[in-house]
Amino acid sequence: AQKVTQAQTEISVVEKEDVTLDCVYETRDTTYYLFWYKQPPSGELVFLIRRNSFDEQNEISGRYSWNFQKSTSSFNFTITASQVVDSAVYFCALSESPNFGNEKLTFGTGTRLTIIP
Amino acid sequence: EAGVTQFPSHSVIEKGQTVTLRCDPISGHDNLYWYRRVMGKEIKFLLHFVKESKQDESGMPNNRFLAERTGGTYSTLKVQPAELEDSGVYFCASSQVSVGGPTYEQYFGPGTRLTVT
Numbered sequence: 451a452q453k454v455t456q457a458q459t460e461i462s463v464v465e466k467e468d469v470t471l472d473c474v475y476e477t478r479d480t481t482y483y484l485f486w487y488k489q490p491p492s493g494e495l496v497f498l499i500r501r502n503s504f505d506e507q508n509e510i511s512g513r514y515s516w517n518f519q520k521s522t523s524s525f526n527f528t529i530t531a532s533q534v535v536d537s538a539v540y541f542c543a544l545s546e547s548p549n550f551g552n553e554k555l556t557f558g559t560g561t562r563l564t565i566i567p
Numbered sequence: 568e569a570g571v572t573q574f575p576s577h578s579v580i581e582k583g584q585t586v587t588l589r590c591d592p593i594s595g596h597d598n599l600y601w602y603r604r605v606m607g608k609e610i611k612f613l614l615h616f617v618k619e620s621k622q623d624e625s626g627m628p629n630n631r632f633l634a635e636r637t638g639g640t641y642s643t644l645k646v647q648p649a650e651l652e653d654s655g656v657y658f659c660a661s662s663q664v665s666v667g668g669p670t671y672e673q674y675f676g677p678g679t680r681l682t683v684t
Contacts, residue, residue, distance in 0.1 A: 497674065553615075
């Protein structure tokens with residue numbers, strides 16, 4: 451069965467510092483997708499990124515970057531020059547063997563990130 | 568374009584009562600998912616609709632939970648009778664159906680916070 455582990459329950463950093471959120475996953479499938487979602491205080495889950503298992507290229511989007519390493523089953527998320535608006539709970543998730551009609555997500559427990567002004 | 572909406576945002580009921588949660592997906596999204604987050608734990612999959620058909624109910628905790636999606640548009644999740652352990656945040660998500668292609672990201676609603684006392 452699939453599993454996603456976010457070992458960091460809470461992280462606090464001072465504004466402008468860089469911070470990395472860890473995500474380790476387990477799956478027996480060779481084809482899968484990894485996701486990161488942000489949950490701000492308003493409550494909704496905001497999609498950040500989707501990565502398929504065949505694409506190990508790192509991705510950068512503004513201050514956000516993601517490091518996908520199949521060898522260690524990790525999909526870590528780094529925020530550079532953090533800002534107060536980055537304060538939220540961040541969830542890593544896995545979708546296995548995307549078949550027609552079955553793409554349910556398995557989530558980690560989330561990491562609460564607090565950026566201190 | 569309107570996002571996924573959920574109603575109510577918050578519901579407080581007594582043990583033994585009935586509650587119905589509603590989700591309106593993004594227009595054109597045939598996939599509709601229900602998830603639940605119990606306090607401090609991971610977000611867990613409940614079930615998945617493709618249009619009006621239930622594709623996967625493997626996450627439904629027991630037969631006190633009934634989900635419907637008549638007409639393939641909005642969905643309801645009824646809990647009857649509610650128990651204390653049903654408290655949590657119920658999320659709805661929708662996505663486009665992928666046919667043999669990449670998994671599309673799921674767009675989440677703000678959730679319904681259910682408190683059973």
